[in-house]
Amino acid sequence: MIYTDTRDSSVKVDFRTAVMGGMNPATGGLYIPVEFPKLDKSILNKDTAPSFRDIALNMARPYTDGEIPEADLANIIQDAYPFSPKVTPLDSTSYILELFHGPTCAFKDFGARFMARAMSYFNRNEDTPLHILVATSGDTGSAVGSAFHNVPGLDVTILYPDGKISPLQEKQLSTFDGNVRALKVKGTFDDCQKLVKTAFTDNELRGKLRLSSANSINIARLLPQSFYYMYAALLVRNRASMDNKIQDPAIIMVVPSGNFGNLTSGLIAREMGAPITGFTAATNSNRTIPDWIATGDYNARASVETYANAMDVGAPSNYERIKAMYNLEEVRNLFASYWTDNDGIMTAIRNCHEKTGYIIDPHGAIGWKAWEEIKNNGFTAKGDYTKPGLTPNVPAWASKVDSNEAIGIILETASPAKFGSIVTDAIGREPPMPARLEEVLRKKDRAISMENDYNMFKDWLIANL
């Protein structure tokens, strides 16, 4: 596969360059495949339950073709996914796609674990490790740390702001041994990011250590997230006539979004033939994309803090990829979009629990609420886009909602236990704690204190890596 760049379509690189580089340093643009080959009809048309790893292997093949042999790719998939996504029916026209059954209990495990193994593969003939530096405000760091733990040839240093992340998040970052370590920096998340960025531009340091990043814009995190869209859409299409008496449903993927990587992965799955009719982008008060869909003007802005904090992104990077794939009119036809504030998040968690019995996390709750609005009120109540609610555009699939042929699949991006205190405040009881989260709470904290000072950070790296 050839990969091009969102800012310069004359750029042509291979998968290895796109994965190891992360972004194009010459343009600042993001890599994107030049085409999205359709998945084989024998898989798309099969009417039995698909296997997640089968789908993953078949979807990954064209993007790695000629660079990762089939047997190695199969090993990567096998090793990355000892767990699967789960589809749970909620009511007659809604399903939940649970993406939190991986080691860190959030959907980022799907992307990070594939990326780690692809990087390890490309690094296999080097005699020195590749050093990954990551600054994190919470969730990304734990997914990356866990995904790279004990993966050969790779070495990870996570920087996080001391005292500014939740105790559970801190445990999830700071208890690794071996090739993954955490530095708690006396500063903010922005300070951590600055230390990492300075390291990447420090030629003296780069002469001593091979450095790379692992952030969410990497194409090797985006592509594998398309696997579960395909899996869920095929599964629900095959079950819908039995579960819901709907023969040929219009499947709408409802995606809690921040940086819009997850939603972009859904667009890739649809291009590859997944039976997905449309999308609903669900955001918190960081409503840059809903505002763009409403007004046609894209205005990146500073992020604001919310209860759904993994979506606190004011300048979503993947806007560039969405724009490279579709124009505004196409987006308005394909997407509904919805946003809500903290009060809306609390109400949504509570209402979802009261109506369905399902305990949902603050991110998934926004998606649930968006789909409730669409199901119950359709697109008739076009409000003021600056108030919480649906954005006043009518997607091409609106009539399918009116005729009860639309089924929403709401992506549940994290286990509610990761946001236990918010969920407890909303529903009056604690969500169940998965064993692997409980375990991490008992592990020894190994974080190393670091001043917010570049020279001290650099000296530490040279002395310890």
Ligand SMILES: *Cc1c(COP(=O)(O)O)cnc(C)c1O
């Ligand atoms: C990262 C994250 C999101 C947002 O995903 P994007 O790809 O950035 O849109 C949503 N929910 C949870 C729990 C996350 O960790």
